Structure formats: structure tokens, C-alpha cells
Amino acid sequence: MVDEADRIKNPWGARTPYGPGAPWPTRTDAHLAPGVAAHEVERWVPSASLLHSNGDAMDIAVRQGRIVGVRGRATDRVNRGRLGPKDLYGWQANASPDRLTRPLVREGGRLVESDWDTAMGRIVARSKDLLERHGPGSIGFYTTGQLFLEEYYTLAVLARAGIGTNHLDGNTRLCTATAAEALKQTFGCDGQPGSYEDIDHADVIALFGHNMAETQTVLWTRVLDRLAGAEPPRPVCVDPRHTPVARQAAVHLAPRAGTNLALLNALLHEIIRTDRIDRDYLDAHTVGFAELAAGVERCTPQWAARICDVPAASIEHAAELIGGAERLLSTVLQGVYQSHQATAAAVQVNNLHLVRGMLGGPGCGVLQMNGQPSAQNTRECGADGDLPGFRNWQNDQHVADLARVWNVTPERIPHYAPPTHAMQIFRYAEQGSIGMLWITGTNPAVSLPELSRIRSVLAKEELFVVAQDLFATETAQLADVVLPAATWGEKTGVLTNADRTVHLSEKAVEPPGEARPDLDIFLDYAARMDFRDKDGDPLIAWHDPESAFRAWQRCSAGRPCDYTGLSYDRLREGSGIQWPCTERAPDGTARLYTDGITWADPDTCESYGKDLVTGASVEEVEYRSLNPHGRAVVKAAEYLPPHEDTSADFPLQLITGRTVHHFHTRTKTGRVPELNAAAPDVWAELSPNEAARQGLSDGDLVQVGTPRGAVRARLRTTGIRDGIVFLPFHYGYWDTPAGHRPPDHSAGRAANEGTVTDWDPVSKQPLFKTAAARVTLVARRDTGARNTSETAGSRT
Amino acid sequence: MTGITATLRVLHDGERTLERDLLTAAARHRTDHEIHHVATDLSRWSREHATRLADVGRHYDLDLPGPQSDASPGALTALKEKAAEALGRRPETGLLLLYDLRELHLAATRNSLHWEMLAQAAQATSDDRLLGLAGACHPQTLRQMRWTNTMIKELSPQLLVSA
Numbered sequence: 001m002v003d004e005a006d007r008i009k010n011p012w013g014a015r016t017p018y019g020p021g022a023p024w025p026t027r028t029d030a031h032l033a034p035g036v037a038a039h040e041v042e043r044w045v046p047s048a049s050l051l052h053s054n055g056d057a058m059d060i061a062v063r064q065g066r067i068v069g070v071r072g073r074a075t076d077r078v079n080r081g082r083l084g085p086k087d088l089y090g091w092q093a094n095a096s097p098d099r100l101t102r103p104l105v106r107e108g109g110r111l112v113e114s115d116w117d118t119a120m121g122r123i124v125a126r127s128k129d130l131l132e133r134h135g136p137g138s139i140g141f142y143t144t145g146q147l148f149l150e151e152y153y154t155l156a157v158l159a160r161a162g163i164g165t166n167h168l169d170g171n172t173r174l175c176t177a178t179a180a181e182a183l184k185q186t187f188g189c190d191g192q193p194g195s196y197e198d199i200d201h202a203d204v205i206a207l208f209g210h211n212m213a214e215t216q217t218v219l220w221t222r223v224l225d226r227l228a229g230a231e232p233p234r235p236v237c238v239d240p241r242h243t244p245v246a247r248q249a250a251v252h253l254a255p256r257a258g259t260n261l262a263l264l265n266a267l268l269h270e271i272i273r274t275d276r277i278d279r280d281y282l283d284a285h286t287v288g289f290a291e292l293a294a295g296v297e298r299c300t301p302q303w304a305a306r307i308c309d310v311p312a313a314s315i316e317h318a319a320e321l322i323g324g325a326e327r328l329l330s331t332v333l334q335g336v337y338q339s340h341q342a343t344a345a346a347v348q349v350n351n352l353h354l355v356r357g358m359l360g361g362p363g364c365g366v367l368q369m370n371g372q373p374s375a376q377n378t379r380e381c382g383a384d385g386d387l388p389g390f391r392n393w394q395n396d397q398h399v400a401d402l403a404r405v406w407n408v409t410p411e412r413i414p415h416y417a418p419p420t421h422a423m424q425i426f427r428y429a430e431q432g433s434i435g436m437l438w439i440t441g442t443n444p445a446v447s448l449p450e451l452s453r454i455r456s457v458l459a460k461e462e463l464f465v466v467a468q469d470l471f472a473t474e475t476a477q478l479a480d481v482v483l484p485a486a487t488w489g490e491k492t493g494v495l496t497n498a499d500r501t502v503h504l505s506e507k508a509v510e511p512p513g514e515a516r517p518d519l520d521i522f523l524d525y526a527a528r529m530d531f532r533d534k535d536g537d538p539l540i541a542w543h544d545p546e547s548a549f550r551a552w553q554r555c556s557a558g559r560p561c562d563y564t565g566l567s568y569d570r571l572r573e574g575s576g577i578q579w580p581c582t583e584r585a586p587d588g589t590a591r592l593y594t595d596g597i598t599w600a601d602p603d604t605c606e607s608y609g610k611d612l613v614t615g616a617s618v619e620e621v622e623y624r625s626l627n628p629h630g631r632a633v634v635k636a637a638e639y640l641p642p643h644e645d646t647s648a649d650f651p652l653q654l655i656t657g658r659t660v661h662h663f664h665t666r667t668k669t670g671r672v673p674e675l676n677a678a679a680p681d682v683w684a685e686l687s688p689n690e691a692a693r694q695g696l697s698d699g700d701l702v703q704v705g706t707p708r709g710a711v712r713a714r715l716r717t718t719g720i721r722d723g724i725v726f727l728p729f730h731y732g733y734w735d736t737p738a739g740h741r742p743p744d745h746s747a748g749r750a751a752n753e754g755t756v757t758d759w760d761p762v763s764k765q766p767l768f769k770t771a772a773a774r775v776t777l778v779a780r781r782d783t784g785a786r787n788t789s790e791t792a793g794s795r796t
Numbered sequence: 797m798t799g800i801t802a803t804l805r806v807l808h809d810g811e812r813t814l815e816r817d818l819l820t821a822a823a824r825h826r827t828d829h830e831i832h833h834v835a836t837d838l839s840r841w842s843r844e845h846a847t848r849l850a851d852v853g854r855h856y857d858l859d860l861p862g863p864q865s866d867a868s869p870g871a872l873t874a875l876k877e878k879a880a881e882a883l884g885r886r887p888e889t890g891l892l893l894l895y896d897l898r899e900l901h902l903a904a905t906r907n908s909l910h911w912e913m914l915a916q917a918a919q920a921t922s923d924d925r926l927l928g929l930a931g932a933c934h935p936q937t938l939r940q941m942r943w944t945n946t947m948i949k950e951l952s953p954q955l956l957v958s959a
Contacts, residue, residue, distance in 0.1 A: 137958035
């Protein structure tokens with residue numbers, strides 16, 4: 001067991017090199033509270049990480065009813081014992097003294113402590129009143145990527161068939177909507193094609209807008225171990241920042257923000273021009289290649305070089321590596337998903353694999369990554385703007401099948417339009433047609449774009465806001481009812497990571513005070529609302545995590561995300577298992593599409609597709625004629641200039657992103673001493689050139705302003721392309737005097753004060769990486785001052 | 797004037813009008829952000845169509861002006877912009893949005909039918925230049941129609957029922 005002194009400074013730990021095709025060696029990381037020895041731990045309770053999307057398996061150390069540490073699980077396929085810094089230290093947040101322990105209700109403009117009966121009574125009274133006066137469309141739910149599967153599924157049933165509203169989405173809209181949409185566009189259905197084991201086999205690993213070193217430290221450790229071993233893979237990195245990934249790359253392309261599609265079209269152009277394409281694969285498994293070839297015909301490296309401001313020779317070099325790969329692995333994350341033309345660009349990464357015929361074999365995979373630990377479950381359970389089990393809202397047979405599972409009439413399930421996405425839910429709340437918004441486990445008052453607008457929506461007198469969380473977040477402070485929730489380690493449930501690995505996370509300790517598991521809260525609400533099925537029996541018949549899991553298994557049967565071969569007992573015996581897991585594939589499924597495309601048939605697909613530029617729906621008839629045999633759809637898209645471009649007043653591009661030490665809005669990580677000390681406050685990054693051009697120096701206090709708002713931050717000069725300013729998005733106000741907003745008459749701390757309200761028309765994912773900004777001096781640096789965190793982010 | 801030149805002229809005017817209407821809708825619905833951004837993007841297609849129609853028109857002895865030099869609905873003053881935003885946050889603008897989308901859809905449909913006529917005439921006369929033009933532009937007009945239709949389909953239930 002390795003308890004390294006400082007995994008803050010070295011997030012990836014020591015190397016365990018290995019060669020291609022060899023199993024990744026184990027390395028067991030652990031961290032126990034000071035003064036607690038391993039033999040003093042009374043119980044090790046199985047769980048998995050809730051602070052990123054990698055799904056690292058771990059055991060929680062319990063002593064005298066308290067969590068006292070964690071240990072990575074060496075037998076698990078995902079992490080082989082390793083843990084990243086957030087997991088090694090993050091468990092301490094559970095025991096923070098400021099956890100919510102009682103429900104709060106708003107009285108005379110203030111939130112006051114109350115009891116469950118009063119709080120739930122108010123929610124139920126408001127729900128019934130709205131249903132009666134305005135119908136189900138007046139109630140909305142905004143959930144997260146951090147609950148468990150059983151909770152999402154229960155929420156999906158109560159919202160879609162209980163209330164009958166179309167307005168249920170997750171903050172997964174901000175992190176993983178484009179991943180899901182890109183998979184639907186290409187393969188007809190959601191479902192991660194690749195597996196983390198593809199890292200063990202790949203000879204080229206292309207990372208598109210994916211700072212894996214900070215977002216998934218353990219997965220990056222796997223890459224570093226390959227790089228340190230025999231026959232290392234060659235990484236290709238697309239990122240405007242000189243990230244730890246870029247430092248290892250054979251080619252690093254740093255395009256202007258908002259130009260990913262132009263770059264990808266040029267890569268495809270080169271691969272087609274040099275005839276590095278697999279015609280047999282294209283003929284057997286795809287439709288639409290001719291359209292792509294015509295679409296990228298004029299997208300030469302020289303053309304893209306002008307748009308992206310990247311040397312044409314670098315684009316050619318990258319195309320050479322990708323075109324020459326024998327086992328190509330690609331990963332995609334927020335640099336693509338939260339940028340202009342998000343889905344169109346993510347789809348072109350799928351196309352790289354289709355034209356090269358590299359899918360389904362060892363090392364040949366696409367990983368359209370997730371940003372949150374259970375984002376995958378939000379998607380599959382239908383808590384995020386999809387119907388449960390990847391069912392197609394445009395397919396009446398799918399809706400009828402779902403109605404059969406729930407024993408309701410099909411009309412009870414709204415399917416006249418796609419489930420409403422989060423940004424539109426907030427728009428309806430702004431306009432007043434949504435009168436109640438129930439927010440679970442997320443913090444829109446910090447995480448959504450253009451915060452002054454979001455705060456004004458949440459603060460509206462007519463909008464009844466319920467916030468269900470661990471702490472008095474910025475959002476909770478604006479709520480009318482606050483429900484104290486239990487979290488990881490205090491409740492049981494399943495969570496599924498970005499490569500479809502399902503883990504069971506078991507209850508280790510009691511939640512504080514009167515805090516309750518989210519599942520119990522939803523079940524309580526369903527019982528109080530007395531939701532019934534078509535025979536008059538309770539709509540939701542389950543009562544605990546395991547019975548909820550079994551209900552979900554029935555809903556998943558026969559669909560791509562089939563869980564019928566799993567059980568709590570099986571997950572307890574071993575460790576993570578990848579879905580689909582069925583009687584026929586009892587050990588799970590490492591890779592999808594090993595033998596052609598499985599779920600694109602018009603009768604089974606989750607989506608008939610959309611126009612990649614406008615987002616307009618493709619109708620069933622069109623899809624049937626385009627793709628009658630259910631092949632992968634090679635979709636082309638033309639590059640369009642970004643919606644908000646730089647100007648004389650706002651000469652820079654603002655991009656926001658994560659840092660290795662924090663998660664989401666720091667609700668947990670900001671309360672962990674080691675993590676907080678590593679990155680206690682917001683900073684801004686500019687290149688040394690750009691800083692000099694703006695008359696600024698490293699360490700200056702600056703204001704990053706856009707037409708919508710401003711942030712005050714210390715400037716760091718780092719390796720980032722000229723013309724771009726970077727802000728980490730984690731920081732908000734709960735640990736400042738104003739509590740939930742910037743101080744009066746002053747700039748804020750949350751990056752989203754200035755971000756633009758704009759989203760990808762296809763995936764509806766907000767664009768956090770395409771705003772015009774300016775950086776101005778507030779005060780020169782104090783001489784002798786030093787920045788605290790230098791592990792994270794880009795470097796000069 | 798032949799039927800072809802008459803159709804070229806009316807389509808050229810139709811594309812000019814649609815560009816302006818898309819930009820007007822984009823300005824009016826700036827708090828419906830997707831409408832604002834996508835309508836602006838789609839106006840570029842109509843602008844390009846008007847340019848190409850004017851270019852091709854010369855081969856038919858037509859002197860078409862091409863797109864308007866500034867098709868935007870007039871620079872909004874800061875005050876007007878604020879007013880549009882404030883107004884945009886009131887519920888009754890929902891109905892206005894649906895009506896605007898309806899008009900955009902009808903205008904695009906009108907253009908689409910003219911593209912259809914031109915393409916048919918081009919086939920009948922083996923006019924490759926005209927066929928190429930219609931082949932390049934008509935699909936984008938159809939995409940403008942699909943977009944307005946999709947937005948109407950998605951927004952109507954909420955804007956007509958719950959507001």
C-alpha cells in the first residue's frame with residue numbers, strides 16, 4: 001500500500017511502466033486520517049469515485065462510525081488500485097461541520113430550520129397547486145451527474161410518468177450532452193464504443209480538447225505508464241493550453257477557440273487525400289462517406305491553418321500520425337463539447353475512426369468522455385433529456401414499450417417533443433411558464449453561463465425553487481425549500497463511468513443529522529403525491545436501492561445499456577463490470593461494435609439524427625431511406641465562424657475549465673484542507689506575450705470582463721496560445737461574505753459571470769469556451785508574492 | 797422576360813427578404829438565445845444565395861443587386877437592446893416568437909418552391925449552370941425550413957399551453 005507524502009504536488013504518483021498488450025500493473029494508493037494505522041480500520045466498504053468521471057474503485061475505511069480514509073481497489077479493471085488526489089483527500093468533506101442537517105424553509109424572506117414534514121408538505125402543496133392550475137408543464141426538475149443510478153431512475157419515473165412533465169434534465173447537459181449526442185448521430189444510439197483497456201494497446205492516442213491529466217488523473221497515469229514502457233504510443237493533443245498532456249504529445253495543435261470543426265475537417269481531408277481509408281469497412285458498415293468526402297474536399301491544411309491559426313505543417317503531421325496509426329484511440333472532452341459547433345466536431349472524431357476502420361478492436365476505440373461520475377447513469381436512466389433505456393421519443397413503439405414497463409398509458413409519457421434541455425428549462429422559468437424548479441445535487445448559481453441572469457431567475461418571487469444538497473450552496477441560498485441530502489459513503493447505489501463500468505457504492509456511515517439519501521426523498525415525494533399506474537397501484541413500487549436497481553434492470557432489458565446480468569451480489573463479489581451485461585454476456589462487454597454497428601437500425605435506434613448545423617430533427621421516414629440497414633452514419637458539417645468573436649473592446653477569447661484539485665463548484669473539494677490549500681482562489685491565465693501586449697505581468701490583480709460581467713483574479717502567465725484568457729470555473733461565493741453573489745459594486749469570482757448564453761444547437765450543451773473578453777489591470781503584484789498551485793494547468 | 801428570368805428575380809428578392817427577416821427575428825428574440833444565434837447563422841445562407849443568384853442572373857441579362865449591403869434591422873441603440881431584453885423576459889413574447897418562426901418558415905417554403913421550379917426548368921433545358929446553382933442552394937433552403945419547423949414543434953407545447 002502506497003501512502004505517498006504529497007499527491008497534491010504529484011497527482012499521478014510513481015510510474016509502473018508497461019508495454020503494448022501487457023496488463024497494466026497494479027499500484028495500491030491509500031490515504032488514512034493522521035494517526036490512524038491500517039490495522040485500526042474496522043471495516044473497508046466498497047465504493048467508487050464521486051469526484052470525477054473515471055470511476056476509480058476504492059474501499060472506504062471506517063472506524064468508530066466515521067470515515068477515516070480510502071484505499072484503491074487493486075482488482076478493479078479501471079484503476080488497478082490507483083487513486084487521484086481528489087479521492088485520496090476528498091472524503092474529508094463528508095464530515096464538514098457545515099453540512100446541512102435539517103430541512104430549511106423560507107419564512108419572511110429568510111431560510112429557517114424546519115422539519116421534513118413541513119418541507120415536503122410545502123413542495124407537495126406547490127406541486128398540486130401548479131398541476132391543477134397550469135398542468136404538468138409548469139414543473140421542472142434539474143438534476144446532476146453525481147447521484148446514483150437508482151435515484152435518477154426513480155426521478156425519471158416520477159417526473160415523466162408521475163407528474164407527466166417533459167422538463168427533466170441534468171447538469172450533465174454541461175458536461176456530457178455532446179458525448180451522448182455525437183454517439184447518437186454516428187451510431188444511432190448512445191453507448192461508449194471503446195474501453196479504457198484500449199490505452200494498453202493503442203499506438204496513437206489522440207486527445208481532442210481533453211486535459212486528461214487533470215480531469216481523469218488515473219487514466220492519465222495509465223497513459224504515462226505506457227509512455228514510460230516499451231514501444232510507447234504517440235500522443236496527439238488538441239488544446240489551446242500547454243497542458244501536461246501537451247507536454248507529452250508528439251504533435252500539439254493549439255487552435256483558436258471555436259475552430260475545432262475546421263481543424264477536424266482538415267484532418268479528414270488529409271486522411272482521405274492520402275488514401276489512408278478503409279474502403280471495405282466503409283462499404284460494409286457505414287452510409288454517407290461520399291457526402292463527407294465532398295464536404296471536406298476544400299478543407300486543406302492551409303485553409304484550416306488560416307482559421308485555426310495553427311501551422312499547416314502541424315496539421316499535416318497530426319494527420320500523418322492518425323492516418324498511419326495501426327491502433328488508434330481517440331478521446332474527446334470539454335475542449336470540444338463546450339466549444340462552438342460542439343456536436344459537429346465530436347462527430348468528426350467518430351468519422352476519423354470510421355474512415356480508418358478502427359473500431360471495436362483492441363486499441364481501436366473512441367472514448368467520448370463524461371465530465372461527472374454518474375453522468376452515464378443520468379443518460380441511460382432518462383434523467384437528462386432522453387427517455388430511459390436509450391429509447392427514442394420519436395418512435396411510438398419505444399414509448400409504448402416504456403409505458404408497458406411502467407404500466408401506464410403511452411399518453412401519460414410526454415413524447416410530443418424531445419425532453420426539454422436545461423437551458424430551455426431556465427428560459428421557461430425566466431418567462432414564468434415553469435413555476436417550480438426542483439434542483440438536486442447541482443449548483444446552477446455558479447455553474448451556468450451568465451450568472452447575473454441565472455441569479456435573477458432563481459430569485460424570482462413567482463418561481464418556487466427546491467434545492468437538495470449537502471451544503472448551503474449559492475443555489476440553496478436562493479431556494480424556497482432546502483432539503484439536506486446524504487452523499488457518497490452515506491447511502492448505497494450504483495454508478496457507471498465513462499467506459500460503461502458499473503460499480504456498487506455502499507453505505508459506510510450514517511448521514512449527519514436528519515440528512516436523507518436522495519432516493520428516500522424521491523420515494524417520499526412520490527408517496528405523498530400518490531402517483532398511480534393505470535391499474536390504480538402505486539406507480540413506484542420499490543422502496544430501497546436494491547429494489548430500485550431491479551426495477552431499472554427490467555427497464556433496461558433488451559436495450560443497449562442492458563443491466564439484466566448484473567446484481568448487487570455480483571458487484572459485491574467482484575468489482576466493476578461493463579454493460580451490456582446479460583445472460584449471454586455475463587462478464588459484461590469490453591467494446592461495442594466489435595462486429596459491425598448494432599443499434600442504428602431504424603426500429604432500434606435512439607435517435608433519427610439531427611442537422612449538425614441547425615439542430616433540426618431528422619424525421620423517421622428520412623432516416624429509414626438514408627439508413628435502412630442500420631449502419632453507422634458518416635455525417636459531414638461545414639465550419640461556421642463562432643457566434644461571439646473578438647472586437648476592439650473585447651480583444652481576447654475567454655475559455656473556462658477545470659483544475660486538478662477541484663470538482664464542479666468546490667462544494668466538497670473547497671472543504672478539504674489539502675485540496676483547498678492547493679488552489680484556494682480563482683486565477684486567470686494569459687501567455688507571457690499576451691500579458692506583455694496588455695501591459696500586464698505575472699501576479700498582477702486583473703479584471704477579466706465581457707459584455708455580461710467580470711471576474712477579479714490573479715494573473716498567471718502560462719503556456720497558453722496568445723489571444724486567449726483562461727479562468728477555472730470552480731470558484732463561487734459560499735466562502736465569501738456575500739454568500740451567493742459578487743460583492744456589491746465589484747467584480748466576482750465565478751468564471752460564469754462573464755460567459756455567454758449560447759449552446760450547441762444539436763446537443764444543447766452550453767458553450768463555455770467561446771466568449772469575447774478583455775483583461776485590465778486592477779493592481780500590480782505585491783513584490784515577493786507567489787502563486788500557490790503550480791502542479792495544475794498549463795505552463796510556460 | 798422568360799419564365800426563368802422572372803423566377804430568378806423573384807427568388808433573388810425572396811432570399812434578400814429572408815436574410816433580413818432572419819436577422820430581424822434574431823434581434824427581436826435575443827433572450828431566446830438559440831433562436832438568436834441560429835437565425836443569424838442561417839441568414840448567411842440566404843445572403844450567399846442572393847449573391848449567387850445575382851452572379852448567375854448576369855448570364856440571363858438580369859441586373860440583380862445581390863444582397864443588401866447591410867441587411868441588419870438597424871443598429872439597436874444600447875437603450876433599445878436593454879428594452880428588447882427586458883421585454884424578452886415576459887411571457888407574452890412566447891406567442892410572438894411562434895408567429896415569427898411561422899413567417900420565417902413560410903418565407904423559406906416560398907423560396908424552396910422557387911428553387912424547385914428553377915431546378916425543373918434547368919433540367920428541361922439542360923442548363924447545367926442553373927442546375928448547379930439550385931443543387932448547391934436548395935438543400936440549404938430546405939434546412940432553413942426544417943429548423944423553423946423543429947423549433948415550432950419543440951416550443952409550441954410550452955408556449956401555448958403553460959404560459
